[in-house]
Amino acid sequence: MGLPWERIFAGSEQRLKSSAIRDLLAVTAQPDVISFAGGLPAPELFPVDGIRESFERVMRAEGAAALQYGPTEGHMPLRAFLAERLSMRGVKASPEEILITTGSQQALGLLGTVLLPRGSSVLIEAPSYVGALQAFTLHEPRYLPIRMDSEGIVVEDARQVLKSASVTPAFAYTVATFQNPSGVTMSLERRTGLLALSREFDLPLIEDDPYGDLRFSGAAVPAFRALDGGDDAVYLGTFSKTLAPGLRLGYVVAPRALISRLVLAKQAADLHTDSLAQRAVLDFCQHNDLAAHVAELCAVYRRRRDAMLSALRQYMPSSCSWTEPDGGLFTWVTLPEHVNTTELLREAVERKVAFVPGNAFFTDGSGGNTMRLNFSHPSPEKIEEGVRRLGELVTQRLSNVDQGSTFELAGSESR
Amino acid sequence: MGLPWERIFAGSEQRLKSSAIRDLLAVTAQPDVISFAGGLPAPELFPVDGIRESFERVMRAEGAAALQYGPTEGHMPLRAFLAERLSMRGVKASPEEILITTGSQQALGLLGTVLLPRGSSVLIEAPSYVGALQAFTLHEPRYLPIRMDSEGIVVEDARQVLKSASVTPAFAYTVATFQNPSGVTMSLERRTGLLALSREFDLPLIEDDPYGDLRFSGAAVPAFRALDGGDDAVYLGTFSKTLAPGLRLGYVVAPRALISRLVLAKQAADLHTDSLAQRAVLDFCQHNDLAAHVAELCAVYRRRRDAMLSALRQYMPSSCSWTEPDGGLFTWVTLPEHVNTTELLREAVERKVAFVPGNAFFTDGSGGNTMRLNFSHPSPEKIEEGVRRLGELVTQRLSNVDQGSTFELAGSESR
Numbered sequence: 001m002g003l004p005w006e007r008i009f010a011g012s013e014q015r016l017k018s019s020a021i022r023d024l025l026a027v028t029a030q031p032d033v034i035s036f037a038g039g040l041p042a043p044e045l046f047p048v049d050g051i052r053e054s055f056e057r058v059m060r061a062e063g064a065a066a067l068q069y070g071p072t073e074g075h076m077p078l079r080a081f082l083a084e085r086l087s088m089r090g091v092k093a094s095p096e097e098i099l100i101t102t103g104s105q106q107a108l109g110l111l112g113t114v115l116l117p118r119g120s121s122v123l124i125e126a127p128s129y130v131g132a133l134q135a136f137t138l139h140e141p142r143y144l145p146i147r148m149d150s151e152g153i154v155v156e157d158a159r160q161v162l163k164s165a166s167v168t169p170a171f172a173y174t175v176a177t178f179q180n181p182s183g184v185t186m187s188l189e190r191r192t193g194l195l196a197l198s199r200e201f202d203l204p205l206i207e208d209d210p211y212g213d214l215r216f217s218g219a220a221v222p223a224f225r226a227l228d229g230g231d232d233a234v235y236l237g238t239f240s241k242t243l244a245p246g247l248r249l250g251y252v253v254a255p256r257a258l259i260s261r262l263v264l265a266k267q268a269a270d271l272h273t274d275s276l277a278q279r280a281v282l283d284f285c286q287h288n289d290l291a292a293h294v295a296e297l298c299a300v301y302r303r304r305r306d307a308m309l310s311a312l313r314q315y316m317p318s319s320c321s322w323t324e325p326d327g328g329l330f331t332w333v334t335l336p337e338h339v340n341t342t343e344l345l346r347e348a349v350e351r352k353v354a355f356v357p358g359n360a361f362f363t364d365g366s367g368g369n370t371m372r373l374n375f376s377h378p379s380p381e382k383i384e385e386g387v388r389r390l391g392e393l394v395t396q397r398l399s400n401v402d403q404g405s406t407f408e409l410a411g412s413e414s415r
Numbered sequence: 416m417g418l419p420w421e422r423i424f425a426g427s428e429q430r431l432k433s434s435a436i437r438d439l440l441a442v443t444a445q446p447d448v449i450s451f452a453g454g455l456p457a458p459e460l461f462p463v464d465g466i467r468e469s470f471e472r473v474m475r476a477e478g479a480a481a482l483q484y485g486p487t488e489g490h491m492p493l494r495a496f497l498a499e500r501l502s503m504r505g506v507k508a509s510p511e512e513i514l515i516t517t518g519s520q521q522a523l524g525l526l527g528t529v530l531l532p533r534g535s536s537v538l539i540e541a542p543s544y545v546g547a548l549q550a551f552t553l554h555e556p557r558y559l560p561i562r563m564d565s566e567g568i569v570v571e572d573a574r575q576v577l578k579s580a581s582v583t584p585a586f587a588y589t590v591a592t593f594q595n596p597s598g599v600t601m602s603l604e605r606r607t608g609l610l611a612l613s614r615e616f617d618l619p620l621i622e623d624d625p626y627g628d629l630r631f632s633g634a635a636v637p638a639f640r641a642l643d644g645g646d647d648a649v650y651l652g653t654f655s656k657t658l659a660p661g662l663r664l665g666y667v668v669a670p671r672a673l674i675s676r677l678v679l680a681k682q683a684a685d686l687h688t689d690s691l692a693q694r695a696v697l698d699f700c701q702h703n704d705l706a707a708h709v710a711e712l713c714a715v716y717r718r719r720r721d722a723m724l725s726a727l728r729q730y731m732p733s734s735c736s737w738t739e740p741d742g743g744l745f746t747w748v749t750l751p752e753h754v755n756t757t758e759l760l761r762e763a764v765e766r767k768v769a770f771v772p773g774n775a776f777f778t779d780g781s782g783g784n785t786m787r788l789n790f791s792h793p794s795p796e797k798i799e800e801g802v803r804r805l806g807e808l809v810t811q812r813l814s815n816v817d818q819g820s821t822f823e824l825a826g827s828e829s830r
Contacts, residue, residue, distance in 0.1 A: 052471065059463060064463060067466065067662065109683055202419055248689045255417070270518050276662060277689060
């Protein structure tokens with residue numbers, strides 16, 4: 001009787017793929033599961049009172065304006081504030097080069113809409129942020145995944161790919177600092193190398209930087225837009241990891257020619273971002289010390305990272321390796337090549353511990369022996385207990401088999 | 416030195432078109448211009464105190480949850496509330512058939528993403544909501560515009576178009592009640608006729624209903640999902656016109672098979688809609704009488720509509736016609752065929768009055784002699800003065816020319 005929806009949807013399956021992380025989070029939502037699967041900030045650290053007071057103040061001072069339609073580009077005082085704050089960190093940005101987005105996920109979606117006409121290709125890190133892959137895949141690009149090591153993307157590999165490509169990719173996408181999923185930070189040398197490639201091949205460069213402020217150790221590495229010749233690099237930022245993700249407030253910094261196209265795409269996407277949330281977050285930043293709050297976050301997350309690395313050393317077999325991130329939310333574990341972490345996950349969930357199989361972050365089916373572990377959300381005690389359970393499981397799996405360890409993030413030597 | 420952005424964008428111009436309304440709003444933002452150009456609710460009627468109190472209550476009761484990532488589908492208690500409220504109006508909806516969106520503009524964008532693969536066509540009203548056209552045009556569909564009269568879309572014309580189409584269009588899109596831009600409401604007879612076509616041709620039907628609650632006169636006409644056989648119709652609703660547009664809170668009701676695809680598209684678009692705004696609006700609805708608030712809005716908007724219709728009768732030449740809407744925000748004026756309202760606008764702005772040239776709402780270049788007038792935002796006094804200025808201008812324009820009047824919305828007899 002009804003409409004033949006399945007027939008109507010035929011052909012859209014490739015473009016619209018469910019995220020493995022998402023389906024998994026549903027399974028691991030039971031409270032007795034220790035979950036390293038999500039990417040959630042620690043909610044006990046949200047500055048709830050300060051944010052409540054900011055909403056209160058804004059509603060009293062400019063309630064009607066905060067409830068009315070607003071400009072697609074975003075609330076100008078917030079754009080001006082961000083321009084100043086970014087400039088202090090060396091990231092070149094005028095207010096007119098900033099577009100406020102509904103979380104930085106929206107910036108990824110808009111960039112896909114504007115920069116990925118039919119038949120495009122995209123240069124990505126392998127592994128890469130799965131939400132970006134989802135946004136780009138709507139436009140069915142060809143992916144050109146580039147190998148990473150502990151210094152980030154291997155620039156020489158990127159050069160070879162660019163040289164042999166028949167057309168220049170639409171852009172290169174990188175989470176250069178405390179990468180999701182790997183936790184790796186691209187070194188300054190690699191950054192200047194990638195930027196040189198960008199200029200040599202007229203290749204737009206998109207840097208997604210949700211985690212850069214969450215540094216616990218080591219020295220800061222400049223964003224591409226803070227480097228000489230980086231004026232054309234696109235920079236994505238967000239309040240999701242430093243303040244609160246629920247408000248969906250992100251931004252993109254880009255040359256004006258690109259901003260004007262992104263604005264048109266955003267008009268079609270949601271007209272503009274929540275007028276009240278934009279004003280409240282600006283008010284919060286004006287009445288509170290955001291840097292001090294971020295320092296608090298870093299202190300807590302550092303302890304959780306340390307708890308995780310220490311537990312990995314204690315409980316994981318020596319044939320496993322993992323990254324040691326200087327910040328962010330994630331570490332990345334590589335198991336011996338024959339272990340399939342998607343299969344392992346079922347047993348892990350039976351033991352009440354969860355992670356994301358690394359395969360989800362690759363576009364070429366690789367990474368089957370890897371996993372992403374989140375350390376920002378569980379307490380240090382839960383982290384130790386969860387890694388203990390994981391280590392026990394992996395040890396049992398390996399007990400009857402003899403194998404060597406792999407060092408590359410993707411375990412790609414085995415292909 | 417920089418990247419060749421213009422070359423990079425080559426080919427995207429057709430997909431990303433600037434909205435005439437938007438460019439215009441910039442021009443008419445000066446405070447001394449009486450603007451009938453926008454589609455803004457009256458900000459003096461926003462229930463600022465009630466909304467402030469709701470944000471305060473939610474932040475105190477569940478601040479951490481309201482600031483954390485949330486489900487893509489939306490906050491379940493809000494979905495359940497909407498399901499119940501819609502069911503009371505006869506619109507069939509379970510919570511699982513509802514997806515919360517970042518304004519109903521986002522629902523239009525997501526529907527385009529899911530339902531408009533390459534080479535699609537779309538059946539639309541002529542004229543049609545320009546924001547929907549922007550969202551759909553990203554996917555470069557072929558438009559099949561159907562003539563409207565005072566009862567809405569002419570179903571027999573739609574039947575002829577469907578019969579002669581080589582492939583069934585991806586969907587039909589209608590703002591059936593107090594249409595933007597025309598103010599026309601589709602009659603019950605036309606609705607049942609269109610629904611029958613939908614079932615006969617397996618044509619998905621999308622009803623966008625931002626204005627339905629704002630009825631000042633006449634009897635309510637049921638939504639498609641409230642009609643027999645309307646279970647597969649898609650229904651878009653929003654809090655933008657009944658509560659506040661700045662919070663960007665809308666929703667789409669659809670069969671589960673479609674909701675699950677829209678959820679995947681929304682994951683890629685912005686992960687989820689503002690967790691705090693969803694909770695605050697639900698809290699507002701639980702602690703306040705939204706129906707009473709809407710009744711207040713209707714009383715004020717009715718006076719403004721009456722002021723506009725009365726001024727049109729007083730000041731416009733008899734060769735002009737206009738719609739007399741029973742609700743919503745807009746009326747639609749048709750001038751003699753030879754008058755170009757885009758040209759007229761320049762002179763109008765010199766006289767400090769603005770409107771939207773009707774041409775923007777057509778996909779085939781027609782409607783050049785039409786204009787959309789908004790009556791919800793200016794006061795009755797401004798409305799009278801603004802229409803007086805417009806009437807004077809039109810009268811001068813016509814004074815030297817002899818011509819007849821047109822009755823169709825599009826003036827399409829002249830093509």
